[in-house]
Amino acid sequence: MSSTKSNSKRIITALLVVSWTAGIFWVGWQSPKLIGGPFEAKEAEVKSAQFYPLDKFVISIPGDEYPHYLLLELALKSRSQNVESTIKQADPVIKNSLMKMFSHKHFNELNNAQQFESLQKEAHGLLSTVLAENDFAIELDDVLFTRMVIQ
Known part of the structure; x- marks a missing residue:
């Protein structure tokens, strides 16, 4: 009976050692996942611009003689998060700012194709300022006029 007890103690001890070793091996193998991966090299995420x-x-x-009308379509380019919902909230402020900007321009100034780039830059600066003043936390990369028709 004593040999049975000593055999069972050896078996239990061997099982504990094997279990302990397997457990330590598994924890060592899984440590980057368990700890959060500080040992793995991560590539910096590059956020692509959204329009x-x-x-x-x-x-x-x-x-000069009579008022003209400008049909304007534009897109905002940004890499910030929550841009879509922020733009929806800021839509009245954005349109109001653009209406003020363009209503102070003369027809001849807008009808000149050479002014297109400078108008986009002016709109970008204006909208960036207006959004910041109204506590809309997005960064505009660019303002693109996708359609501009003057009659």
């Missing part, structure tokens, strides 16, 4: 088109709108433009 957010706005609804088209019409603005009255002063002319």
Whole structure:
């Protein structure tokens, strides 16, 4: 009977050693996943730019003899998070700012194709400022006019 007890103690001890070794091996193998992966080299995430088109709108433009109308469609480019919901919330402020900007332009100024780039830059600066002043925490990379028709 004593040999049976000593054999069972040896078997139990061997099982404990094997179980302990297997457990330590598993924890060592899984440690990057368990700890959060500080041992793995991570590549920096590059956020791709997203484009957010706005609804088209019409603005009255002063002319020499009679008023003209500007149909404007544009898209905002940004890498920030929550841009879509922020733009929806800021839509009235964005459109109001653009209407003020364009209503102070003369027809001849807007009808000049050479002014297109400078108008986009002016709109970008204006909208970046207006969004920041109204506590909309997004960063605009660019303002793109996708359609601009003047009559």
